[in-house]
Amino acid sequence: MCYSAQIWADYKKFTRQFGAILSVGDFTRIFWERREGSSPKIPKAIEQAFAEPRDEFESQVKRMIDEARDAELARIEERVALQQAKIVEAESALQKRVTKKSQEVIRIAQNRIAAESAKGAKLLRVEAAEDDDRIWPGDYTLVMVQEDGRKVIKPMRYQCRLPGWTLADEKAKPGTYNARRDNLKTVWRKLYGHHHGIMVATHFYESVAQHDYEHRALNEGERPRSIELEFTPQTGEPLYIPVLWFRWADGVEELLSCAAITDVPEPEVAMTGHDRTIINIKPEHVDAWLNPDPTNLAAMDMILEDKRHPYYEHRLAA
Template structure:
């Protein structure tokens, strides 16, 4: 598929569904619930990429799940996490040193003549140093925080798939790079973290019926227009303002979110990435001003969803149609 053939998907986080979610970041939950095993190679690969200077966005919760390895496989992943952290801390120190040099030079220049340019150099450098130190603190933190398991488009999430008849948990980027796409295509159409149900047989036809997975979440978040939320029109001269809402199933049960995924490669780079399937909004979501809702399939359909028959897409359609409707309570996110 070329980028010109891409159509019908959401293209901006502010208008799309689902733009953020709190996920199961600890793969052991999948083990307990479904008997799934860990994809060692895929986990070590993304942390190897970070160690070598890449920038995969990996939620802290995924890392913390390996803090106390239970076997040699988990120890292998933890070693790569530790090496990636130390390598990044070294790069942070280097970036801070560069900014400190800029400050020293600007301060020396100020001793000769006060200029706005030198003052601005110092201000910007101090801000960059503060930002780098925050990154270092997060890398070194070992205690969990409330948002450690939250993802946004471009972040990595955990996806359960079936390979050779066995359920496996893989880390995948929450933004799918479709078959045939280049990196440039992806940048031109960044909304592929969601797959509209009504375009599964067109935009997503090379994945629907072939590459199915499950992502599990406890909450999802949406950005809506304040005037839409208040169910009113914009007043004269009023500019639209957005607000963030947090949605939680009233039942307290996790959401089993069906995803489509793809193992993309250009012969050099490899990328596992996915998209959550969305549908028309649940009534309570529509009332808040949003026009899509992620699909939440019934637990009894998980096995069938993970082992699709591309010659029987009707069976997959039935799974998506017979979705759960738990009633999503909402609150304004902090």
């Protein structure tokens, strides 16, 4: 399963490559939610792409990003002040009598202050960092869809909440950031042939068991250990990853979410001990993929079968 990837986080790449336009409403909604106190996990590179808006639509998104940042910084200050007050109270108690309880209160509060300070520093940072464009399940990614005859870029959570699901269903089945190709006409039948998109990535990451990677059995008494591998197409070309997506709503919450389609592993991926590989469709199939006919799933099957097979070089992730 593709549990992490480095994505095209700058929407302008989609504009240059595909002529796609921005879904301003969907972008402003997720930043409005953050401003109001929710915590959608949005890669910093997605935000940084709006640092220099070119028109009023992009300026609107930029304003929401700034307002969301300022609101979160204010909440961080409140949480830090609360922890500082706990430290003062515990230090006062220690002056009267040394107890492990008061020492533990101080230790926990200091750790929480450090964590909140790190969050604040990340919000204020303007320089790009290596993993700013990397996503994990639960993070937001950019997905290109077809809407009213135009290619449109939307922010979607990389973990799909399926039609009819509740939050409890999602928690019980957290693996829906990937959709197995052999399950598309069963588990994913309400989305396959209906809600198609494209996510673009430059690298993907997999977690594998070290003993599988080394092609050996576990030694006596050895516990399984996981290692992380980074895979990159030898051609240097980006991966056009087909996704299924859904706009879930219950009258209170609205969520755009997606899943990347995976298939049997490419030989070089299987050799590392992993049993799946995300599908990488050919550029000439992008338009057809984004305009599915639910009465002709055979055409969609053909696109997935006729996928690209670049050799995926790998290395141990840092």
